[in-house]
Amino acid sequence: MATPTAVPTLDPTTIDQFTPDAMAGVRSFPAPPEIQGAIGFAPELSEGWEARAIARMGELLQENRALRVFLDACVHCGACTDKCHYYLGTKDPKNMPVARQELLRSVYRRYFTFAGKWFPKLVGARDLTRDVLDEWYSYFYQCSECRRCSLFCPYGIDTAEITMAAREILNHIGYGQKYTSEIIGKVHRIGNNLGLTAPALRNTLEGLEEELKEETGLDIRFPLDEAGAEVLLVTPSADFFAEPHIYSLIGYAKVFHAAGISWTLSTKASEAGNFGLFIGNHQQMRKIAHRIRDAALDLGVKRVVVGECGHAWRVAYSFWNTLIGVGSGADPDDRYGHLLQKQLDHRYKQPSHICEVTWDLLQRGAIQVDPEANDHLTVTYHDSCNVARGSRMGDTPDGAFEIPRAIIRKVANRFVEMDPATIRERTFCCGGGGGLLTDDLLDVRIKGAAPRMAALREVVETHKVNFMATICAICKAQFTKVLPAYGFKMGMVGGVHQLVSNAIRLGQNG
């Protein structure tokens, strides 16, 4: 596909030079009625949508303290105005986090606050009109829910929560986005976001086993639906056939093989991703997550491990215990939670990230590596937003930064960090997260990638970096697409377990 976008340049001195409504017309395709209807939303906008939208907003305010506090607390200080990658890349002021929030807040004020009801002009309150609704649709799908703004906000206001609420209202009244709604339909119907059927999945995994047999001479397995396995691995479905994702899948298999851990994938839970998060719909998020609980119970596994997927890890780490009981600490009288938790082995963290598993094995010497195998690579690491700002690994608060880096340093000899202002909790989104990874938003995606690409360019030029490792399926897919627009090779992005796969010793400990 031809690149429709001029690549933006980032110059701190022009941070204030913006063009109002530059991106107002950039909209992903709305979902057709049958797609919306199939997942329980109103099929399309119909008479009375205004009242239904306001009513839904009222319900969300009752259900979610974050939304209530965030809509009240903002003082328009401007701390967030230069923090969003979409603002930096598009220079549309409505992509400043505070301005994006204001699209919803202005309506909240009008219908739910004294000041907005009586003095709308004074406090910037607006009626909910079709124009406002279209504006919501444009700009709430130019937010990747990466939470970078929430890090810098003096009150911790998280635009992701506002975006999720707005998308939930839009879906509720029948104005959904085709990309996310279609995928949610697929995960319910077929079991994963990419619509890979059980026979096709089995076929793919058998093919991988044959390939690895040829390559290594070993029986490295990709088990599917094997009851009694110790580990259930839940991974993004892109890992099954997309590049570079699949190289990480091979890496996980080699790790389990070398450590002698029995594991299985599940046709029922053949997707770690959970787009219920992106649209802020609690019921969808739980329903999608529930397949993992069912698979864990059916297969009788002792551990649930999650593959390289950013938002999936946020849902798994932060929400699974709440949503489906995958975790620890359920009360004995919490029958729903206890039923699963008594089956799980709590000597391990539940759920565990594949990086936690691999790092633990590396530390204990249970797997061995030859870092020289990666000597053709100079590696940098892109922290994925949901991992960095919405979850954790290990026992210390910075585990999600340290553990993947520790693995990389162990399996590769040359590792370089990007600009400190763009890594760890300050990391920039890849530009394609949160339900934006669709070609109809390619313009936004390319522009939103600008801050990360600038930081990458710096280490490519000064340190000859030729590989950017990351642990997110969306990051991998997004970079594969946008790297060429910035003059880089698409193959320079890949997973941490792709590096592990290159370096791991198989024969000796298998």
Added chain:
Amino acid sequence: MSGLFYLATLTFLIGMVWKILQYARTPAPLKIPTTPAPPTSAGVVARLARETLFFESLFRANLLLWFFAVLFHGGLALVFIRHLRYFVDPVPAWLVWMQPFGIYGGIAMVLGLMGLLARRFLIRRVRYISTPSDYLWLVLLLVIGVSGLTMTYVAHPDVVALKAYIQSLWHFTPAPFPADPFLTLHLLGFLVLLALFPFSKLLHAPGVFFSPTRNQADDAREHRHLAPWSQSELESQ
């Protein structure tokens, strides 16, 4: 004046209790601390203390804004303490001792406010996001601050009569208000602020303590966090 005093105070108290109860009673259905986050509640207390005393996140975000914000809020805190002398009797020694710092606080507060106001005019991004009320709040606070400093340095009001007046308000037997143009302006400004507090963006003050991204411990894997409306649906499955 005394009627306004009682009315504004009552509006403030009722409004704040209502908002705080509303925040406290609205469930947080999911664990959403902005990570890296403290894993324990002691860590959360420390995080909130750093946030409210030193404006930690703002410091990370924007040094100039942080400077003006600290100047204003820090100054305001000193001014607030200085004004306690009108409300307590007898005035304790430490409060007498800190009086000059209250004046420095007043100057800092006004300088901070001028900085914050200038930002709204001079920085295009901030101008873009400013509503009329954003400017008016700063103007109101400046009116209160400048009228206060005027009474300190230029036109002293009868502070003995003022104290007697405020003491009388405590006992619901209002004495006559010591009419003075600057004092009237100063007090009216304050009463407007007080009455509008619970209906405005000044709610950021209680709000920060209820912000789930800041007040939740990062312990999602260790404890099953449940919200009533979410849980009842779970049980039926």
